[in-house]
Amino acid sequence: MIKVLKQTKIYSVGEVQTIALDNISFEIKKGEYVAIMGPSGSGKSTLMHILGILDMPTRGEYFLDGQRVSQLTEDESADIRNKKIGFIFQAFNLLPRTTAIQNVMLPMRYANVPIAKRFEKAKKFLEIVGLENRLDHNSNQLSGGQQQRVAIARGLAMDPAILLADEPTGNIASAQAEEVMNIFTKLNKEGHTIIMITHEPDIASHAKRIIHIRDGRIEKDEKL
Amino acid sequence: MNDLIETIIESFQTLTLNKMRTGLAILGIVIGIGSVITLISLGQGSTQTIENQIQSLGSNLLTVSPSRQNDRGIAGQSGGGNSLTITDAKAIESKLPKTLINKVSPEFSSRSQVVAGRNNTNVSVIGVYPTYGEIRKITMDKGVFISSHDVLSMTKVAVIGPTTATDLFGEINPIGKTIKVGSQTLKVIGVTTSKGGTGFNNPDDMVYVPLSTAQKQIFGRDNLSSIAVEATSKEVMIQAQDAIGYLLLKEHKLNIPTDADFTIMSQNDLLNTVSQVTGTLTTLLGGIAAISLLVGGIGIMNIMLVTVTERTREIGLRKALGAKKKTIIAQFLIESILLTFTGGVFGMVFGILASLIISKIMNIASVISISSILLAIGVSSLIGIVFGLYPARKAANLQPIEALRYE
Numbered sequence: 001m002i003k004v005l006k007q008t009k010i011y012s013v014g015e016v017q018t019i020a021l022d023n024i025s026f027e028i029k030k031g032e033y034v035a036i037m038g039p040s041g042s043g044k045s046t047l048m049h050i051l052g053i054l055d056m057p058t059r060g061e062y063f064l065d066g067q068r069v070s071q072l073t074e075d076e077s078a079d080i081r082n083k084k085i086g087f088i089f090q091a092f093n094l095l096p097r098t099t100a101i102q103n104v105m106l107p108m109r110y111a112n113v114p115i116a117k118r119f120e121k122a123k124k125f126l127e128i129v130g131l132e133n134r135l136d137h138n139s140n141q142l143s144g145g146q147q148q149r150v151a152i153a154r155g156l157a158m159d160p161a162i163l164l165a166d167e168p169t170g171n172i173a174s175a176q177a178e179e180v181m182n183i184f185t186k187l188n189k190e191g192h193t194i195i196m197i198t199h200e201p202d203i204a205s206h207a208k209r210i211i212h213i214r215d216g217r218i219e220k221d222e223k224l
Numbered sequence: 225m226n227d228l229i230e231t232i233i234e235s236f237q238t239l240t241l242n243k244m245r246t247g248l249a250i251l252g253i254v255i256g257i258g259s260v261i262t263l264i265s266l267g268q269g270s271t272q273t274i275e276n277q278i279q280s281l282g283s284n285l286l287t288v289s290p291s292r293q294n295d296r297g298i299a300g301q302s303g304g305g306n307s308l309t310i311t312d313a314k315a316i317e318s319k320l321p322k323t324l325i326n327k328v329s330p331e332f333s334s335r336s337q338v339v340a341g342r343n344n345t346n347v348s349v350i351g352v353y354p355t356y357g358e359i360r361k362i363t364m365d366k367g368v369f370i371s372s373h374d375v376l377s378m379t380k381v382a383v384i385g386p387t388t389a390t391d392l393f394g395e396i397n398p399i400g401k402t403i404k405v406g407s408q409t410l411k412v413i414g415v416t417t418s419k420g421g422t423g424f425n426n427p428d429d430m431v432y433v434p435l436s437t438a439q440k441q442i443f444g445r446d447n448l449s450s451i452a453v454e455a456t457s458k459e460v461m462i463q464a465q466d467a468i469g470y471l472l473l474k475e476h477k478l479n480i481p482t483d484a485d486f487t488i489m490s491q492n493d494l495l496n497t498v499s500q501v502t503g504t505l506t507t508l509l510g511g512i513a514a515i516s517l518l519v520g521g522i523g524i525m526n527i528m529l530v531t532v533t534e535r536t537r538e539i540g541l542r543k544a545l546g547a548k549k550k551t552i553i554a555q556f557l558i559e560s561i562l563l564t565f566t567g568g569v570f571g572m573v574f575g576i577l578a579s580l581i582i583s584k585i586m587n588i589a590s591v592i593s594i595s596s597i598l599l600a601i602g603v604s605s606l607i608g609i610v611f612g613l614y615p616a617r618k619a620a621n622l623q624p625i626e627a628l629r630y631e
Binding site: 049052054055074075078079081082083087089093095096097106107109110111112114115154158 | 543545
């Protein structure tokens with residue numbers, strides 16, 4: 001499903017060049033539950049952005065479902081992000097001054113789902129993450145854990161094949177982190193491919209495969 | 225379509241979040257559209273008033289006036305006022321075919337102080353033939369107009385306009401009372417019906433006397449200040465104008481038209497000239513107001529650019545979730561159109577109110593036309609598109625990752 005081939009990403013700020021990814025290659029199959037681990041600055045966030053087609057590698061190829069991503073136009077990329085990839089950001093990134101349910105409905109809006117269906121589905125996903133009583137709360141009225149769960153519901157809204165989570169438990173309490181992990185395990189059992197970035201070993205232990213990254217290279221690729 | 229309605233509702237919600245900023249942003253458009261509408265409707269109102277006034281002076285009217293005469297390069301007497309006489313008027317009436325001209329009205333007018341008891345006023349005193357009343361469609365409120373008998377016998381009578389009547393006699397019926405014009409005492413025999421005019425040549429503020437009385441007894445002159453000629457129809461106006469011109473050249477023993485010591489103005493000439501002048505003025509005023517509209521538009525662009533910068537992270541998120549370029553452009557464009565459209569609607573209300581108030585206070589007419597309202601709405605929406613496009617494109621061209629990282 002995901003095939004990364006000899007990818008290199010170099011950031012240039014003036015004269016200084018930073019190598020974030022160094023000739024990295026790996027594959028992820030459908031239905032896998034992968035944790036990408038590494039210290040900060042190891043390039044894991046860059047990798048996640050490239051996997052989510054939010055950023056492009058400097059060199060190398062990325063095939064998603066056999067499609068060469070570097071050949072896509074901006075709008076085609078947007079369409080793939082919308083339909084195939086569910087994002088869960090570390091900082092939640094909910095729309096401010098917008099209700100929980102509207103946040104979950106947003107990706108479906110860009111797919112032109114009729115409004116009644118959007119509402120119905122968003123409600124269902126908010127129930128899955130246990131927020132059925134918070135549908136009409138504005139995102140800034142919710143606690144960190146609740147916001148994270150809204151973000152998960154939004155990531156699920158389009159029933160994406162791949163769920164990309166960047167430090168999904170980074171900004172929430174450990175009790176809630178466990179809850180989020182339970183949701184992920186359940187989703188993985190239902191057939192979603194989950195790719196999760198974390199630096200916490202006990203969070204990573206929920207996954208079935210851990211890719212360790214250091215200095216832009218794969219240090220270890222272990223199956224659990 | 226549903227999507228558009230949703231975007232509009234969403235934009236509306238976004239704009240109401242920061243009411244102060246939104247209000248200030250649209251204020252420029254409100255003032256711009258408001259002043260354009262006010263000035264255009266006052267301009268059109270004045271044009272219409274002037275045109276109505278000209279038309280109320282009579283239809284198919286040609287006015288012959290004396291002009292300064294040039295004799296082989298030597299300027300004739302200044303003022304040139306003496307070239308028309310009653311003989312000319314009689315010649316026009318007797319020598320031109322009845323198929324061309326209907327009625328001829330020789331006139332002599334001059335401003336003079338008019339006194340009645342303790343009251344006095346400075347008005348146009350005009351010596352007329354009875355035809356004056358027929359040509360100028362004068363109707364009587366009280367009494368009668370100047371008759372042929374009055375002219376022939378040089379009777380000392382006067383007909384006064386309603387404004388003059390009020391100025392001199394207040395609520396008292398002026399019929400039978402006397403007024404003093406110059407050294408002469410005249411008996412008031414009639415009051416005309418109001419024509420609702422204003423200004424220097426207000427038909428409501430005049431004293432009409434028999435032409436002979438005016439010339440010989442009041443002012444001591446034998447020339448005419450003008451001859452009004454009513455043509456039989458609109459179609460023969462030009463023909464009549466030419467015929468009068470040739471006749472008077474012959475009567476005055478002049479050979480070439482450039483030597484003419486008179487001018488003939490048709491009412492259409494006058495109307496055209498006036499319409500041209502007021503039209504130019506209206507355009508000029510509208511143009512000045514349009515500058516404030518431009519400034520308002522720049523204000524909108526400024527506020528939209530600030531909005532885009534402020535919401536960089538939101539834009540990045542929307543793109544990450546699958547928003548295409550055109551979706552983002554539409555979102556911000558609709559926001560700016562909504563701003564300017566709202567400004568346009570408020571500006572329209574403001575403009576209409578302002579023109580009504582100004583026309584009331586300054587006593588000038590205003591015409592609020594559908595076209596100026598449509599123009600306001602159209603122009604304000606157009607401003608939203610023109611000045612919103614750059615910020616919207618700027619938003620759409622943000623790279624999702626750069627936008628998400630933006631702090």
